[in-house]
Amino acid sequence: MSEITKVDIITRPSKIEDLKVALNEIGITGMTFSNVLGCGLQKGKTEYYRGTEYSIDLLPKARLEIVVCEVPVDLVVETAKKVLRTGEIGDGKIFIYPVQSVIKIRTGEEGVKAL
Amino acid sequence: MSEITKVDIITRPSKIEDLKVALNEIGITGMTFSNVLGCGLQKGKTEYYRGTEYSIDLLPKARLEIVVCEVPVDLVVETAKKVLRTGEIGDGKIFIYPVQSVIKIRTGEEGVKAL
Amino acid sequence: MSEITKVDIITRPSKIEDLKVALNEIGITGMTFSNVLGCGLQKGKTEYYRGTEYSIDLLPKARLEIVVCEVPVDLVVETAKKVLRTGEIGDGKIFIYPVQSVIKIRTGEEGVKAL
Amino acid sequence: MDDIKIVMDTIWVLFATALVFFMQAGFAMVETGFTRAKNAGNIIMKNLMDFSVGSLMFWVIGYGLMYGADSFGGLVGKPGFFFSGDYTSLIFQTVFCATAATIVSGSMAERTKFISYLCYSFCISVFIYPIAGHWIWGGGWLSSLSIGGATGFVDFAGSTVVHFVGGMCALVGAAIIGPRIGKYTKEGKSNAIPGHSITLGALGVFILWFGWFGFNPGSQLAASSLDDAYAIGKIFVTTNLAAAVAALVTMIITWIRYKKPDVSMTLNGALAGLVAITAGCAAVSPVGAALIGAIAGTVIVFGIEFVDKVLKIDDPVGAIGVHGICGAVGTLLVGLFSESTGLLYGHGVGQLAIQAIGVLAVGAWVLTTAFVVFKLIDKTIGLRVSKEEELIGLDLEEHGMESYADFELRGIQVR
C-alpha cells in the first residue's frame, strides 16, 4: 500500500478558483477548503477608524487540504506552485503531513480506495 | 503509553448534532468543530442569478476533530459510520492522523492525561 | 535536518492577541489562525429564546497553528502556557503533530528554509 | 370651504396610506429577521408578492365586494370589477388589505412552497378579507348589530378586520403545514430556532410602529373639523401609549419568567400593544390605552407560549399571538374600556356582547374559509416544500440564490 499524505496549501483567496481547476486537471477530485487568517512575511497595514490609528495584522487566507495517495505529492506541489507563484510576498506555503488512514463513510472503504 | 491519534470527520452539517450525542455516549468529551467547504463526488448545481447562469461547486461541510487515546479509534470510526451513513453521496470521509503529544494548558498535564 | 513539527493551540479567542505578541517575541513570525467551535470540560449554558429553553453546547474557540523547526517546540509550549493559563476551565489545549515537509511557494524553498 | 375640507381629508388619508404601505417593509424585516438566513430572500419575496397580488386583486374585485352596496342581508357587497371612483379610498383600503394578507407569511415561514403562498395570497385578497371587511366596515350586518343599548361592532382601525383575520389565517396555515423540521423533539419538546438578525427584526418593529401612526389616525378618514383634529391627536397618544406599555410589560414578564428580559418577545410585545389598541384607539382614554397595552403585553407572552407549547403550532415570528390573539383581545377590550359604551364606564355589557359576537363570527368565517383554502392547496399543488429543500433552505431551492453571498454562515447548529 502506498503512503497516504495530506497536502495543506495556504494562499491568497483570489487564487483558489484557478487552483481548483488546475488540481481537477491532474485528477484530484476531493478537496476541502477553509478560511483562515494568516500572518507571515506579508505585513498588514495601518489605517484610521474615526481618527484612531489601528493596524491590520492578520490577513485573510484560504487553506486547501488534499489527502492524496495515487497522485504523487510532487505533482500536486508542482501544480500548486505553478498556479500560485507570483513572486510577490503573500504567495503562501505548502505543508505536508502524514496520514494514517482514510475511510469513506458511504461505502466503508478504507485507505487508497477511500480517496 | 498508548498511541494518540486524531480522527478528522468531514460530513454534512445537519448530522453534527447526532454525531456529537453519539460520541458523548462512547465517552468522548473533547471535540473541535469547524465549517469547511468541500468538493468531492457530490456535485454542486447550476442556478441563475439575475439571468446569469452560475454553478455552486463547493458545498458547506462540517469538520469534527477528535484527538483520542484511550477510546479506541475503531470505536470512534464505527460510531461515526453508524450515525452518518445514509448511503447517499455526501456522507463524507474520515481521516486519521498521528499525534505526537497533547498538553492541557490549565493543568500542564501532558499526553493521555491531558485528554 | 532537524524535525519539523506543528503546534496546534486551541484556546479562548480573547487571548489570541497576547499570544501572538508573545510568540513574535520568541521569534515566530508565521502563524495561521482560525475560528472553531469546541466542546470539552467547559460547559455551555442554558438560556431562553422566546420562552423556549435551549442550551449552548459549543463554545467559540480560536485555533492557532504554528509550524516550527528551529524554535524548539518546548519553548513554544511554555510561552503559550504562560500567556494562556488562567487556571480556570476553558484555558484550552495544545496538540503537537509531525510534519513531513514545508514548501514556500514564492521562492520554492523547502524544509527549514521555507519557514 | 367644503372643497377645502375634502382636500384636507384626502391629504390626511393619503399621508396615512403612505405610512401604512411602509408597514410592508416592517413586516418584511420582522419576518426575515426572526427566521433563518437560508430563507431570508424567500420571505422577502413572499412579502413583496402578497402586496403585489393583493394590490392588483383588491382593485380588480376585492374593493367592490367590501364596499359595494350591501346585498344578501349584509353578508357581502355588490362587486364591481376594476374599481374606479374614489381612488383615495381605494388605495387606503388596499394597503389595509395587504397588511392582513402579509401576516400569514410569518407563521408559515421557512417551509411553505412559494407557488402555494401565492395562491393563498390571491384568496385572502379576493374574498376572505373583503367579506369580513364588509360585515364591519362595508355597512354589513356587524356594523349595525344592536344589543342592550349599544349599536355597532367597534373596530376603529382593524384589530379584527385586519389583524385578527390575518392572525386566524396564520393559525390555520401554520397548523395545516406543520412545524419546521427540528422545531419539536420526538417527545414533543419545543426547540428554539433563533432568527438570523435581531437588528433587522427590531428595525421592522420600529417601522411598523411608525406605520401605525398612519394605520390608526388615518382610520379617522377625515381631518377637517375640530373634532377630527382632537380625535387624531388623541389616537396618536392612545396608540403610542398602548405600544409603550405593552413593550414594558412584556419585558418585565419575560424577565421574571425566563430570568432575562427577552429581546424578540419584547419586540413582539410592542406589536401586541399596537394590534390591541387598534380597535379602540379612538374610543378609549389614554389610561384605557395604557391598560389595554398592559393586558396585551401580558397576553402575548402566554399566548405565544400556548401556541408553541400547548397547541404545538410552529409560528416562527409569533404572528398568531400578535395578530390573532391580541387582535381578538383588543377588540373585546373595547367593550370594557370604551368611554362611551364600555362596561367599566357603566354602560352595560351590550358593547362587550357585540364585540364578542363579531370576533366569533369573523373567527368562524376565517377559520372555515382559510381551512378550505389551505387544504385545497395542500391536496392539489401541495403546501410544503420537500424535506431536502427545507434543510438546504428556500433561498437556494426555490429561488436559486443566497441572500448573504459574502458571509460565512454557520453550517453547524448544535443545540
Next chain:
Amino acid sequence: MDDIKIVMDTIWVLFATALVFFMQAGFAMVETGFTRAKNAGNIIMKNLMDFSVGSLMFWVIGYGLMYGADSFGGLVGKPGFFFSGDYTSLIFQTVFCATAATIVSGSMAERTKFISYLCYSFCISVFIYPIAGHWIWGGGWLSSLSIGGATGFVDFAGSTVVHFVGGMCALVGAAIIGPRIGKYTKEGKSNAIPGHSITLGALGVFILWFGWFGFNPGSQLAASSLDDAYAIGKIFVTTNLAAAVAALVTMIITWIRYKKPDVSMTLNGALAGLVAITAGCAAVSPVGAALIGAIAGTVIVFGIEFVDKVLKIDDPVGAIGVHGICGAVGTLLVGLFSESTGLLYGHGVGQLAIQAIGVLAVGAWVLTTAFVVFKLIDKTIGLRVSKEEELIGLDLEEHGMESYADFELRGIQVR
C-alpha cells in the same frame, strides 16, 4: 382663503419632499445590498456624498439654471446664484436632482474612484440635470413643443427628467469604466457576482416604493382644490398598481426563463414599474397604469439581459435597465395611454411623437455631456481604482475600514 390654499399646497409638497428625500436611503440600501460586502461602505459614502454635493450645488447654481427665466430659445434658464425665494420649490426640486444623481453610483459600483465619483456628482447637479430639467419642467422648448394637436412633452414626475437622465449617465459611466474584474470570462460569458444582502436590497426597494408616494403625488405640486384631491388620490393608485403589476410580471417571466422566480430581478421589476409610471401617473387610468406596469415588468428582464449579455456593460444593480430603459419606455407610453392625448384613446400620434422627440433629445444631451464628463475625469484623475484595490475592496483601500468588522466573510469564491 387663498392663503389657506397656498399653505395646503406647501404642506403637501413638503410632505412629498420628505418622502423623496428618504429615497436616498432606499438607493443606498439597494445599491449596497446588490453589491459585495467589501465595497458596502464605499457605496454608502457615494450615496451620502452625491446627495450632499447635489444639495449644495443645486442651491448654488442648479436651481437657477433649471427654473430661471427662459433664455437662449428655451435651452437654459437664466441662472442666479445661492437661490433665495420659493424655498419649498427649491427643496422639492433639490431632492429630485439628488435622485437623478444617485442612480449612477449603482451602475459604476465596486470599481470607481471615490474622488472621481465626486467630480461626476458635481457635474450632474450643476448642469447635466438642470438643463435637461429646464427643457421639460423649467419652461424650456420641450414644454411647449406642439405636434399634431398635442402640446407639450408630458413627464409628470420625471421618468425622463430624473430617471432617464440618471440612467443614461449610468450607462455612459459603466460603459467607459468597463466591467468589474471577473464579471466576464475571457470568452465574454457573463458571470454572476451576487449581492451581499438581499434583505437590505429589498428594504431599499420598499423604501423607494414608499418614497414614490411622495415623488409622484407630490409632483402635482398642489393639494388645495377638488381637482388636486382627485388627482393625488388617483396618482397613488396608478403608481401603486404599476409597481405591483410590474413586480408580478417580472416574477412570472423570470420563473419561466430561469426556472425559478428570481428575487433580485423581481425587486428590480417593482422599481421598473415605478419608474415607468412616473411620467404618466396623472394622465393614465388605473387600467393604463396596470398595463404600463406589465410592459415595464417585461422590458426590465430583457433590458437587463441585453445590457449584461449583448452590450456587455457591467451594471451591478440594474440601474441602466430600471432607470434608463424603463424611464424611456414609461415616457413613450404616455403617448399611448394618456387618457387625454394618447393614441390608444384615439388622439392621434402627436403626443407619442412629442414624447419620442423629448426622449431622443434628452438622450442626446445626456449621452454627450456625460461622455465628455466621464472621459475628462478618466483622462485626468482617472475613473477607476487599481486592480489590487478592486480585488481587496474599496472599503479598505479607499476608506481604511471594513463595513462588517465582526463577521467572517467568505474569502473563497469559487464559481
Next chain:
Amino acid sequence: MDDIKIVMDTIWVLFATALVFFMQAGFAMVETGFTRAKNAGNIIMKNLMDFSVGSLMFWVIGYGLMYGADSFGGLVGKPGFFFSGDYTSLIFQTVFCATAATIVSGSMAERTKFISYLCYSFCISVFIYPIAGHWIWGGGWLSSLSIGGATGFVDFAGSTVVHFVGGMCALVGAAIIGPRIGKYTKEGKSNAIPGHSITLGALGVFILWFGWFGFNPGSQLAASSLDDAYAIGKIFVTTNLAAAVAALVTMIITWIRYKKPDVSMTLNGALAGLVAITAGCAAVSPVGAALIGAIAGTVIVFGIEFVDKVLKIDDPVGAIGVHGICGAVGTLLVGLFSESTGLLYGHGVGQLAIQAIGVLAVGAWVLTTAFVVFKLIDKTIGLRVSKEEELIGLDLEEHGMESYADFELRGIQVR
C-alpha cells in the same frame, strides 16, 4: 375658518410627530451599527425601552413639569399627573423627550447594565429633560431672559433642549462608567473598536435625516398662515443645507487628517450639521445654514478626537460630539447668524450672551443631575456589567440570545 387653521396645524404637528418618532429607528440603527455584533440586541432593547419608559413617564408626569403653569420663578412647571388635554402637543413633546433620552445609550453602549439603563431612562424623562425644557420652551426663565436688546433664548427645535441635554447626560454617563475593555492601552493610547455594520449605521443616519424634516419644520407648531408656509419651507432648506455641508466638510477634513475619507465620521458629520442647525433653523438664512453646517462639520472631527484622546472618554458612537458639542455650538451660533438678532447682522452681542447663558445653565443643570443619578445608580445597583459579561457580550449575558445566530462571527480580533 379658524377651525380649519387649527386642523391644519394639527395635521402638520402630527405629520412631524410621526417623523420624529421614526428617529428612534434611526438611533437604534446608528448605535447598533457603530458597535459590536455581540451587543446588538442589547442596544436595540435599550432604545426600545427608553422610548417606552419615556412615553409612559412623560405622560404620567414629565409633560406637566415641562408645560405646567410656571412656578418657582420660572424653574419648573406645575405638574399634573396623567396628562389629558392637548394630545397633539403631548405626543409631539413625547417624541422629543424620547429623542433626548435615547442619545445616552450610544455613549454608554457595550458595557452598561440593562437595569441601570432603565433607571437612568426613568430619570431623564421624569425630571432632567422636563425641567430644562421648561426653562426654554415651557415659559421658564430662559425664555424671557433679556440682554442688550435681545429677548429670549432661541432654541427653535432643540439643539439645547434635546441634543445638548442628551449629549451632556451621555458625557456624564460615559465618563462615570469608564471605557470599554480594550479601548485604551495601558499607556492610554486609544484603540479602534470598529462597528459591526456600517450599512445599518448609514441607514440610521438617513432615517435620522428624514426624521429631522419632522423635528425642525414641525417645531413651527403651525402650518396655517402664509408665514408658516414660508417658514416651514425655509426650515426644510436650512436643515438640509446644514447637514449636506457638514457631511461634505467632515469628509474633507478626515481625508486630509487621516489620508482617507472616513465613512463613519462623515456619517457623524451629517448628524452634527443637523444637530447644530436645530436651534437656528428658522432664524438663519440658507447661507447662514451652510456656514453653520461647515462649522459643525469641522467641530465634530476635533470634538470626537478631543473626547476620545484628550478626555479619554469612550463614546462608541460619537454621541457626546454630535449631540453635546454640536448642540452647544449650534445654539451659540444663533447669536451670530440669526437674521433678526445675530451679531453678524449687526444686532450686537445680546443674543449671543443669552445663548451662552442658556447653554451654561442647562449644562450645569444636566451635569449636576446626571452626575447624581449615575453615581447613585452606580453605588446601588451598579452601572457596569462584569468583565466576563462584557467580554462575552451583553446579548448572551443580559438577554440570553445572539443577534446573528446564523452568521459566523469573528472570534479572533487581533489589532
